[in-house]
Amino acid sequence: MIKSIFDWLKQPLGLIAVGITVLTLFSVAAYGIYTTQQAPEQPIQFPHQTHVAFGIQCLYCHPGASKGPAAGLPSQAKCWACHNQIAKTETSALLAPLKEAVLSGTPIQWVPVAQVPDFVQFNHRAHIAAGKNCEDCHGDMSKVTIAQNPQVFNMGWCLNCHVESAGEDHEKLVKLSDCGTCHY
Amino acid sequence: MSEKFSRRDFLKLAGVGAATSAILTGCGPASRYVKREPYMQMPEYNYNGQSTYYATTCRECAAGCGLIVRTVQGRAIKTEGNAGNPLNLGKTCARGQATLHGLYNPDRVQEPLKRSARGGDSTQAMDWDAAIQVVADALKNNKPEEIAFLMGMAPDHLFDLVSDLAKATGMNAPLRFGALGMFEARATLSKAAENLFGEASLPFFDVGGAQVVFSFGANFLETWLSPVSYTRGFAGLREAKTKMRGKFVQFESRMSQTGGKADEWIPLRPGTEALVALAIGKLASEIRGGAMPRAFENVDPIDAASKSGIKLETLEHLAGMFAGSNGALAIPGGPALGQSNGLAVAEAVLALNAISDNFGKPGGVYLSALAPNQSEYQRPASAQEMQEFVQKMADGKIKVLFVHGVNPLFELPTALGFGGASKSVSQIISFATFPDETAREADYVFPDHHGLESWGYQRVATGSAQPVLSGAQPVVSPYYNTRATADVLIAAAQLAGGSFASALPFKDEVEFLHGKVSALMGEVDGSISAPDLPTFMAYFQQHGGYWRNSDERVAPKAGDALNREISAEVAEFAGEGEFFFVPFVSPTLAEAGANKPWLQELPDPTTTVMWNTWVEMNPETAHELGIENDDVVRIVSEAGELEVPVYLYPAIRPDTIAIPFGQGHTAYGRYAENRGVNPADLLGQHFNEAGDLAFAGMKVKVEKTGAKKPLSRLESMMGVYGIGLGEEH
């Protein structure tokens, strides 16, 4: 029984079938990996570059970054404070979800793009205080619509920067490479 | 294969592939499963990821400790003591810590409910308008004297509101009750204070300032009156900063957590506390010299020694200790008061303090300061008053019963017959936050907010030198569709019209609160002051209440405390059986903690048992009866019986057994239900002279059942008791 299957596989048609199967599996896997790397779908195609072009500072909408662990999303009231004075808000299809959300009082369901795992205790404030700029980690927002992550936030990437910024300062290196600085 | 492979299948397969590679690579798609909602309007002073702290009042018991609750993004994360509150000075007990497990308890009543049949599980959800209509109808369609409110010992603002309503409309005055109050025997304490000092008030014992403390059954480190404040006092007694390390002697038949901290633990025969106190008084007076006070005259120490089972030498040694110190303090409490002679015990022990003449002095006895907006001490109903009330219910004199903050079906001894009497009440409306036994027997449940979602205040009855009114404010917005009972009553009173409407002419609970608190605005000596009411109320909330800066404890007028007869009779015990029965409140669960999983998981301080009820029995006795650890025994009293596993407790008299109160719920959520037993089922209707239940005045029988139920202990039976280690070398 098994032998007949092997025999069938050995003939040209069988070899083609094996080839197709392997190719299919490969492409499925490749597609699977590809999908994981795609930006998630957002409720609003928020154009960061437009806002940056108006000269709005990052901290205007994400003030938490200089004060504590989370940068935070701006409240809808904050969005509306400007947008209800902009005529385009009434007409633009892109802005319709914002208008609807604010007027109906339902929160917009943003999908975070920059995330660290839950076992990492990240603090924005310390990084800002150490002289890091937003774009060092989050990329140049004047070039993107929806925020994208130019880098994967993995431990090697964090640690690399930590070790580099410590330089020759041993005490700082101890602090910045201590497991307990980020994991507890 | 190829012709059957549709695009849809491919996509499915791709999905599986994506999920697999997601799991394998551990990155990428995590972001896809998370949604973040921004604030509609960011609250003031808030930033994402940063905590906001609110001051409020703990509602786990009636002591009124101030809390600071840490909230993050509208969720309550952690409770800490309010360091400003003079009662607890930044400290909490375990129950205060676990209050969050009440707030986020999975079994809360989530919306107003109408029950199809009392005791049944079938309910229909209502909206609040309908609920208010039900309350309004209940108020309007019944005679005022047929309406009764049964309330817990907290919160006070609601009690004030209902009292006002009752006063204005002729309704029955609200009755307050709590199992904690019953086991504390508050009525006995205040009655004894009245008899001795002429003032019915709650005594306050300055443990921290004393040098020698004799406690007759008072379990002040556990649940008694104000455990956090008394624990601070105990630390003061022991800390040798400015004085010698204070000595502490505990007289009780079963070693409580408090007794465990005593330098000397005296296991006297239950019922002989008054006798022993008077005998010590006599011996101490002899040592001190001078005329023998009348109170001690007729006591024979030898007789006391033989009746109580304490050696005469021990009595003499204790008397010497008491007489030899100029900071001796004697405290009556707990099971010693819950006996037929409880009042005599309280008087005898209070009188003992006259020897060291410590009334109104540091390290002595005071009468508690009244809270800032209080004119006289209001004690909760004694068990006897509850019995009268139950009788009234049974007689059909109560048509509508409102229940808030108390669970009489669990907390009252079954023998009082609340369950039967409630059948004669045509309408029962419960405001329970949790689906407790009483809510289950109610026709309607209109859930109140959890304490951390509520406005209010609590008067500190005792424990603080300063008068304190602890303020409560919501620290989070209500999680479920619940509504403040005060709001419901105000709205219903408006709807009912007439005297109801005029009694509660408020927009809502907050307006009522403002009215009550504003009276304090003009005071000079207050912790906060403000020129206008909004500012004052803001401070009131910010600081977690209002307190005066002065020590307003009252020195008792004890001129002739010793110049009176005090009965040295030994208590009478009801029922037949070879064992004295001591029920005590579980220090970790208290009366309402059983539904909080982390309180269940806390080991009992004396036995380290978790998640269950046990009966404590002396190992020698048990050995004679052939009973071992974890054997289930049947305890039979004249009022009832129950089956409970045995804990062989080395520090209990051989003729005594003890069961903690706190478990044995038949409702109250998944963590409490059908767990352990309720010792209140064993209690008969016996009262002391002050009307408190003689809960420690029973004798019971113990029978083996042959079953075994291993208790969950934190301790090791091998390491602590040497059980299972093998015989000794």
Place this chain on the structure above:
Amino acid sequence: MAYDKKHSEHAPSGQHGGHSEEYLREKHLMLDPLPRGQMNDMVMESMLAKPTWKFWVVASLLAAIVAYGLFYSWGRMIAEGLGIAGVNRPSYWGIFLVNTVFWIGISHAGTFISAILRVFRAEFRRPFTRAAELMTTFGLVQAGFSIFMHMGRVWLAYWLMPYPNQRMIWPNLHSPLTWDLLAITTYLLSSTMYLFLPLIPDVAMARDRSTGWRKTFYKTLALGFRGTEGEWTHLRNAMNIFAFAIIPVMFSVHTIVSWDFAAATRPGWSSTIFGPYFIVGALHSGMGAAIAVLAVIRATMKHMDYFIRGEHFDAIGKLMLIISMAWAYFFFNDYMVQWYGGDVWTKQLLHFHEAGPMGWMWFAMLICNIVIPWAILWNPKWRATPWLVATVGIIINVGMWFERYIIVPISLSINRMPFTWRLYQPGVEIPLGIGTLAFFILLYMIASKIIPLIPVWEVQEGQMAHELKKFGRETVVSVSELE
């Protein structure tokens, strides 16, 4: 190197001087040569014999046990957590570690029999080196299962392997567990190699005598071995190197396993004698297991009574007796020093071993490991009785399992914090443990069907070297030096 036939002086048979030639031939495999072709056919027959229905019943039963006990239970444990096992505070390690040590112990017999006896040229080893080496490899597989099962997050086990990573973290070389992992991996690899090398001539033989998939299979395994002088020389060199090299590996592995315990700061564990004690213990259980396996092989497979004879049981029986004595010595030494040390916790623990709720196990251990072997193995007649020696072997294994059970969960019950003392009650460890045992037997059963269990070339080589000579009326055995 060609055979260099030198006549040795009266070799080990002096005492048999009085026996007839027939007697000696019947008794000793080495003196009872058969034609090569016939012997090869016998081995092939025993391997290719059509499995009886009993074989299938046993195999499917074992497969079911493995599927449920090992894979399903383990899967459940991975999904639900170790809670379904019996481990707790303070017995954080339970039967998992008992089984790990046990299986590593079993695996020691293979190397001992095959490498040490080979190095010391113990001639009786020849027919059963293969059977013993298979035990090594299969035992290590079970040990691996047991240790991975015990991990809380086994899916991250690869973190214990040193590999360069962006986290800049390597395994902790301070940890005995890291040494353990390295040692066991080394042992598994080297013992597999050592199993494979002597197998080459035999699979080459099998290749020449089989058809179908077996031919392909053996062809692949034989690596083109044709038996030329050059190939033999290389093979012998390789085997020699491995035989010598694997001995220190074997000693180090169980020493390192013992350091898991000895390097810890626990009463009863931190004992300096644990290294040799564990090795002797491993040999004790390993020899017991080996002899039991031999008895089973002899009883169930065709022609095996020719290859495995009373003399082999007798020889291993003697070894077992010696090892049992050595074990008793080390046990006493360990106990004595710990007791004499006078540490209060250790004394408490020793008392707990004997008088605690599991005290019966302590006495059973002594009976199984000392009393029974000594009582039975001193008698040459009993020693040559396969079923009896095999039973003793199994009893020793039970005893040694008890020993490990006493060392791991029972000793863990007692520590320096009496408040936490607690007994251990196994949960899902039991199906898992039975699963590893079943898997071991199943692997052996499968192996017996696809690998020549008797190293034919080794037997033939030995038989070539042995000769019966007559000096007057004396019949003496002469053994020629082979290499």
Place this chain on the structure above:
Amino acid sequence: MATLSDLKISEVKLGEEHTGKWGMVIDQDICTGCQACVAACAMENNLSFVGEEDSGYGRSMHWIRIERFWEGEYPEVKMTPNQPMMCQQCGSATCEPVCPAFATVHSQAEQLNLQVYNRCVGTRYCANNCPYQVRSFNWRDYERPEPLPNQLNPDVTVRRRGVMEKCTFCIQRIHKAQDKAKSEGREVVDGEFTTACAQACPANAITFGRVDDPESMVSQLAKRSHGVKHLEELGTLPNVTYFKGG
């Protein structure tokens, strides 16, 4: 550029005079055993509750437990002073060297024994080797039914099955206080913050602070002569001092 290999791990040698950084003093004489610290710890550190069966089988997750024994026989029986046991944050910890994955490591910055949950593979060797038996293992994924997870402290990782955990001296509070002090350009002041257990303790039996600062409250208290450190003879250099009192 400095690299991680420049860092010496476990620099402390046995017997060497060692001062840690953070330490605790516990007065057993005034500890009433009320369990407030246990509850506070559970709330602060997202401890799971395990239910009746598991808790009775030695699987409770308490990071701090209060031990009590008995002395004497009835009627002269006494409860020994309550003894809160938690991770002693040893200067030379026995748990650290035995972890094969470096999941429990010594923090050179804070002189604490860290437990890195995400690195833990669950060999449980550390717990075996802890002479104080203060580590708890996540034997299962213990259930927290909705909405109980609302209470979880966002500053502390929620552990899942297969991971070891233990008292951290509330390292999240240490970091928070240090971060706050740094943002205000100052050092952390003694008493500015404390651990959850010490903060809750109604008797004030637990004092927490810098043991390397001779002026701190905890150093002052530790100087009192009758303090003991548990199992010091093992050379673990524990950072918790106990007063037996009485």
